[in-house]
Amino acid sequence: xxxxxxxxxxxxxxxxxxxxxxxxxxxxxxxxxxxxxxxxxxxxxxxxxxxxxxxxxxxxxxxxxxxxxxxxxxxxxxxxxxxxxxxxxxxxxxxxxxxxxxxxxxxxxxxxxxxxxxxxxxxxxxxxxxxxxxxxxxxxxxxxxxxxxxxxxxxxxxxxxxxxxxxxxxxxxxxxxxxxxxxxxxxxxxxxxxxxxxxxxxxxxxxxxxxxxxxxxxxxxxxxxxxxxxxxxxxxxxxxxxxxxxxxxxxxxxxxxxxxxxxxxx
Amino acid sequence: xxxxxxxxxxxxxxxxxxxxxxxxxxxxxxxxxxxxxxxxxxxxxxxxxxxxxxxxxxxxxxxxxxxxxxxxxxxxxxxxxxxxxxxxxxxxxxxxxxxxxxxxxxxxxxxxxxxxxxxxxxxxxxxxxxxxxxxxxxxxxxxxxxxxxxxxxxxxxxxxxxxxxxxxxxxxxxxxxxxxxxxxxxxxxxxxxxxxxxxxxxxxxxxxxxxxxxxxxxxxxxxxxxxxxxxxxxxxxxxxxxxxxxxxxxxxxxxxxxxxxxxxxxxxxxxxxxxxxxxxxxxxxxxxxxxxxxxxxxxxxxxxxxxxxxxxxxxxxxxxxxxxxxxxxxxxxxxxxxxxxxxxxxxxxxxxxxxxxxxxxxxxxxxxxxxxxxxxxxxxxxxxxxxxxxxxxxxxxxxxxxxxxxxxxxxxxxxxxxxxxxxxxxxxxxxxxxxxxxxxxxxxxxxxxxxxxxxxxxxxxxxxxxxxxxxxxxxxxxxxxxxxxxxxxxxxxxxxxxxxxxxxxxxxxxxxxxxxxxxxxxxxxxxxxxxxxxxxxxxxxxxxxxxxxxxxxxxxxxxxxxxxx
Numbered sequence: 001x002x003x004x005x006x007x008x009x010x011x012x013x014x015x016x017x018x019x020x021x022x023x024x025x026x027x028x029x030x031x032x033x034x035x036x037x038x039x040x041x042x043x044x045x046x047x048x049x050x051x052x053x054x055x056x057x058x059x060x061x062x063x064x065x066x067x068x069x070x071x072x073x074x075x076x077x078x079x080x081x082x083x084x085x086x087x088x089x090x091x092x093x094x095x096x097x098x099x100x101x102x103x104x105x106x107x108x109x110x111x112x113x114x115x116x117x118x119x120x121x122x123x124x125x126x127x128x129x130x131x132x133x134x135x136x137x138x139x140x141x142x143x144x145x146x147x148x149x150x151x152x153x154x155x156x157x158x159x160x161x162x163x164x165x166x167x168x169x170x171x172x173x174x175x176x177x178x179x180x181x182x183x184x185x186x187x188x189x190x191x192x193x194x195x196x197x198x199x200x201x202x203x204x205x206x207x208x209x210x211x212x213x214x215x216x217x218x219x220x221x222x223x224x225x226x227x228x229x230x231x232x233x234x235x236x237x238x239x240x241x242x243x244x245x246x247x248x249x250x251x252x253x254x255x256x257x258x259x260x261x262x263x264x265x266x
Numbered sequence: 267x268x269x270x271x272x273x274x275x276x277x278x279x280x281x282x283x284x285x286x287x288x289x290x291x292x293x294x295x296x297x298x299x300x301x302x303x304x305x306x307x308x309x310x311x312x313x314x315x316x317x318x319x320x321x322x323x324x325x326x327x328x329x330x331x332x333x334x335x336x337x338x339x340x341x342x343x344x345x346x347x348x349x350x351x352x353x354x355x356x357x358x359x360x361x362x363x364x365x366x367x368x369x370x371x372x373x374x375x376x377x378x379x380x381x382x383x384x385x386x387x388x389x390x391x392x393x394x395x396x397x398x399x400x401x402x403x404x405x406x407x408x409x410x411x412x413x414x415x416x417x418x419x420x421x422x423x424x425x426x427x428x429x430x431x432x433x434x435x436x437x438x439x440x441x442x443x444x445x446x447x448x449x450x451x452x453x454x455x456x457x458x459x460x461x462x463x464x465x466x467x468x469x470x471x472x473x474x475x476x477x478x479x480x481x482x483x484x485x486x487x488x489x490x491x492x493x494x495x496x497x498x499x500x501x502x503x504x505x506x507x508x509x510x511x512x513x514x515x516x517x518x519x520x521x522x523x524x525x526x527x528x529x530x531x532x533x534x535x536x537x538x539x540x541x542x543x544x545x546x547x548x549x550x551x552x553x554x555x556x557x558x559x560x561x562x563x564x565x566x567x568x569x570x571x572x573x574x575x576x577x578x579x580x581x582x583x584x585x586x587x588x589x590x591x592x593x594x595x596x597x598x599x600x601x602x603x604x605x606x607x608x609x610x611x612x613x614x615x616x617x618x619x620x621x622x623x624x625x626x627x628x629x630x631x632x633x634x635x636x637x638x639x640x641x642x643x644x645x646x647x648x649x650x651x652x653x654x655x656x657x658x659x660x661x662x663x664x665x666x667x668x669x670x671x672x673x674x675x676x677x678x679x680x681x682x683x684x685x686x687x688x689x690x691x692x693x694x695x696x697x698x699x700x701x702x703x704x705x706x707x708x709x710x711x712x713x714x715x716x717x718x719x720x721x722x723x724x725x726x727x728x729x730x731x732x733x734x735x736x737x738x739x740x741x742x743x744x745x746x747x748x749x750x751x752x753x754x755x756x757x758x759x760x761x762x763x764x765x766x767x768x769x770x771x772x773x774x775x776x777x778x779x780x781x782x783x784x785x786x787x788x789x790x791x792x793x794x795x796x797x798x799x800x801x802x803x804x805x806x807x808x809x810x811x812x813x814x815x816x817x818x819x820x821x822x823x824x825x826x827x828x829x830x831x
Contacts, residue, residue, distance in 0.1 A: 004493045004740075011744050012804060015751040016797045023555055023793030029548040031786035033770040033779075064542050071542070122539035126775050183448040198447070199283055199367055199772075199780050209367070212450075264450040 034059040037131040039154060045138060045147040052139025055132055062136075065120070072121065073114055076143055086145025098145055099153070102137045130154060180253050182261030189246065197265065205242065206232045210265060217263040224255065283367035284781050292364040293783035294795065299360050301758055301799040302806075303353035305479075308472070308757065309807075310350050311424045312480025313343045314394075315473075316514050318417035325414060335507060336417075340398045342487060345810045347394060351387075368772045374451035375459050376434055383430045390423035425473065432468045433460040438773050439764065440464045440536045447776055463536040467529035468764075474525050477518040479753055485511030486750035487811055489743035492736075502736035508746050509574065513650075515749065516567045520643050520713070524706055533767070540774070544767045552763055552789055554605050559756045561599030564642050566745050566752070568595060568649045573742040579731030581656035587648075594645040601638035604630040628691075636702045637687030640709050644679060647713050651720060658727035668723045672716045679712035754803060758796035766792070 065072040075085040082088035089098040109121035194205040227242035287295040317339040324333030404413040440463040488508035495501040534541035575581035686701040770784040
């Protein structure tokens with residue numbers, strides 16, 4: 001029986017080894033996490049293009065459709081004599097320059113679908129930050145065209161993302177460009193630098209993931225407007241650090257939106 | 267009191283979002299615990315389905331062999347059940363300690379369903395105890411039917427438990443679109459979260475998959491007992507049991523791809539980018555490995571049947587056909603395994619002369635692959651049919667006509683499959699996708715009507731001699747082991763595909779994984795993890811079954827079974 005047992009073990013181990021070997025012999029591809037992109041005030045077009053290139057060929061997942069097969073237009077090579085995407089983007093959609101067209105393609109891909117293709121492009125703003133989207137636009141413009149993305153586009157874009165307006169629609173004012181999206185305010189006001197909510201933010205100040213369970217809406221409002229009025233237990237040494245200027249910076253609707261949002265985090 | 271509450275809340279708030287596991291890391295720890303729990307769970311959910319069917323055949327067909335077979339299935343179940351619970355507990359403890367923030371998020375939405383889950387699990391356990399330990403006590407008359415009712419109840423509990431657990435994992439894959447990163451989990455309605463895009467397709471896919479898996483493990487158990495058998499009676503019984511296990515596994519496998527198509531379509535409808543990641547993105551090579559595994563399953567399953575024909579008097583009439591079936595299966599496997607849309611670098615694209623290989627690209631498209639797999643299913647069904655008819659001579663007057671009609675049905679089904687396969691090259695993708703329904707419909711209709719005709723034709727058939735159960739070469743039993751290992755590995759691979767398409771999200775585009783393990787690993791690493799899980803699972807199963815053999819004498823049936831199945 002020992003011989004039989006050994007043969008069974010041999011068959012099992014041999015089969016497992018075969019499958020493992022084959023899976024290790026084929027091309028190995030890992031799905032990377034898009035690297036957070038922090039663009040300083042002096043970011044150059046070259047840096048933007050390089051960051052966009054990395055995203056396009058890596059974690060952005062663009063090459064799954066663009067450049068292979070017939071799912072989507074190949075963006076890096078010529079199409080019907082019009083050149084690569086940087087050369088043809090300004091002529092794609094009437095009334096839209098290259099930058100506006102690429103921005104729309106990435107954030108509202110179903111607004112205009114190139115003839116002959118199906119509307120399968122996902123909204124990249126669901127997975128990429130505004131910085132990453134602008135880096136991608138810069139990279140695509142560099143493919144046969146002129147890069148005209150600048151740092152002024154990026155803060156303007158934060159506002160546009162919240163209000164779903166085109167980048168050419170105008171500038172923005174105040175925290176998060178006046179958006180009432182509570183997470184946009186939370187990020188735009190810099191709360192994430194000290195407070196954690198869910199999986200986002202740092203744990204320097206009190207964690208706000210369940211703040212609604214321990215503070216009423218009135219107390220949350222008070223903590224935002226006059227942060228030192230009551231200090232959370234255990235955080236006394238941080239008294240005075242939180243800015244006292246949010247009453248001036250936030251609009252009334254932004255403040256109420258943020259209060260409601262935090263109060264709901266029970 | 268208020269201060270105490272604040273302290274407690276501060277303590278909760280200061281919990282880290284993640285912890286790491288020593289040496290192997292938290293991802294590997296969770297992977298192993300979840301995978302092995304799922305393997306045991308699939309076994310204990312699949313086996314009761316066919317145990318209760320076998321018991322029904324015993325009751326209504328008045329055939330005691332099936333009743334004893336059902337009891338032996340249930341005995342395996344009883345032992346495997348505690349292992350399922352242990353691994354479930356390991357999984358929950360690891361998840362709640364390594365991923366506390368994610369765990370808190372999930373419990374905020376699904377807490378109530380988790381309480382229901384454990385309650386039903388409790389009922390399920392005691393129904394199983396009653397079902398098994400009451401077997402000999404409630405053996406006759408009305409009591410036997412009540413006992414069978416317990417088996418049905420056991421399946422209802424088991425299926426409900428699975429449906430609840432499926433809602434958690436499908437929410438992670440396809441949360442309803444109105445849920446965003448800013449949606450407070452406590453504000454999400456439970457039923458809204460349960461009724462997500464992939465919940466029902468996964469339920470159905472797993473229900474069928476569990477039967478396949480259960481059949482394969484039972485087949486491996488029977489083959490082990492066959493090889494260890496001391497008497498001819500014991501060998502005959504376990505040969506028969508192995509045949510039944512293989513029959514169940516392959517029969518259910520034939521319908522599994524259709525449930526898979528439904529699941530895939532729902533994934534595409536939910537989010538195109540998720541579907542593309544799965545089929546054409548970084549996971550594209552995974553499907554080549556899957557095709558290889560399916561080819562192994564089809565070839566090994568058929569090989570087992572063809573060897574089995576050696577113990578059937580009269581089967582030599584059909585032996586010449588097996589080489590043609592083998593050719594169909596091999597060609598089908600080659601086409602199905604042909605890569606098409608692959609991530610390739612510029613050097614590889616240049617070497618191919620374009621985005622697709624000029625020759626293989628034509629075979630790698632879904633038109634060719636659907637045609638290939640449908641023809642492989644038809645070939646496997648024909649193998650079963652030949653096996654079934656091997657030792658009988660039909661006596662009904664219309665038998666020649668019946669056989670011709672059966673042949674015409676096979677030819678018609680193959681023609682429909684080929685016609686739509688070829689036509690698919692000349693139409694748009696959206697039309698082509700619809701063609702797979704016609705191909706599948708033709709194959710299923712063929713299987714259904716040919717089986718009905720065959721059953722009617724076999725009435726009063728003359729036997730050319732009883733199947734000599736137990737007269738099987740040892741290599742046939744090793745084939746059953748290869749089937750069990752391959753099914754288990756395939757389950758691990760498909761689990762990786764399902765889970766991996768979420769990429770760096772705990773909950774797709776809602777809750778991000780920010781650990782150092784957030785990147786979805788390549789297939790090579792996944793294969794090592796899958797093989798490790800399969801090895802641990804099979805070692806434990808082997809040990810558990812060995813313990814079961816020590817605890818109770820086998821329930822083998824004296825006398826070889828008659829013609830049949």
